[in-house]
Amino acid sequence: MRNITIIVAGGSGTRFGADLPKQFMLLNGKPVLQHTLEAFASASDEIVVVLPLAHHDLWRQLCVDHHCNVPHHVVTGGDTRWQSVKNAIDTLKALPGDVIAVQDGVRPLVSTQVIDQAFAVARQCGSAVPVVPVTDSIRQVEEDGTSHIVPRSVLRAVQTPQAFDAVALKAAYDRPYLPVYTDDASVYELAGHPVTLIDGETTNIKITHPSDLLLAENILRHE
């Protein structure tokens, strides 16, 4: 009955001219990834952090410099998010009753409430995926090039942590890759399991641009 957390920080993106991958940038003086890791510390029995091989040493050094004491092991990522999560899962022993939560490394503001709820609901229902309303107007494109509106009231944007029965998730990740796999919920669903939605939080933002760090600092200031 363990809570296992996989934190995926495979990205090496340097959009907008940042020198450092986003997960290593400092938020209130601490690496983004460290915030994420620490958020999961109390709820997790085991934590795996997935990083490109080229970043292992940098991460180890950052942990020393910033006194990060959360026990975790590091696994090497793959070319896609799916491959990175699979690499982590392949190192794990999944026992009945275990739950695996998968978290984006660049979502440092995830709350304890959402984490606890994700583990609890997944243990009860098999899965727990936090979602928030979609704010953009959305259109769907058909093969013939025409498009039509999708009522955004029925759409939800998916966040992390996404938590799943560990045995079922491991089996789902043993199936071959499909291009429609954009998150763990899609992998789990297409293995034949129903996905349970829970309420996400608009403050649980993904650090994509350097200026998202300033937004994150604003959010931390108002908490």
Place this chain on the structure above:
Amino acid sequence: MRNITIIVAGGSGTRFGADLPKQFMLLNGKPVLQHTLEAFASASDEIVVVLPLAHHDLWRQLCVDHHCNVPHHVVTGGDTRWQSVKNAIDTLKALPGDVIAVQDGVRPLVSTQVIDQAFAVARQCGSAVPVVPVTDSIRQVEEDGTSHIVPRSVLRAVQTPQAFDAVALKAAYDRPYLPVYTDDASVYELAGHPVTLIDGETTNIKITHPSDLLLAENILRHE
């Protein structure tokens, strides 16, 4: 054969503790709305800016302070975006061959290329709506509470300017309001017209949070 632009700045939102509505905040020393207005100056024969009544004086003063010389008239907004656009359209004479482009006031980085293309394609095809790929994973919720993945490769997030044959758009806005109207393309489509998509730009961001201003400044710096 006129190009008419409606710039919608109805929002009075003060999320994240900002004192000033986002359209009036300064970007590189100039109000966001002024950037938007100036972007449309050369392409437009007539420009209408929609503002809440409470902001008319403020905007007039900002135009004086920041030497904004783009000719435009101001129309009072309504409670919804739809009502605000309708208020503007009701003041316009739409002649065959005219094109109306509707622009979010808080998208100050819209490029001349997208504006020119929107007017040109709408004059040719009846409509032109800029879209970009969706980056979040998206799920669709059913009435029974279940949900399923929507392949995001077929989804597009809608931006502005959205341009339309003026006569057809005016007629579409004479129909009663529906909750599914989240933008002008939905109003136009549900009046029975096909919507033509054009390529939007990821840099054409909406200023929603104060930190988006910093992102906008970054983008301007890299152009």
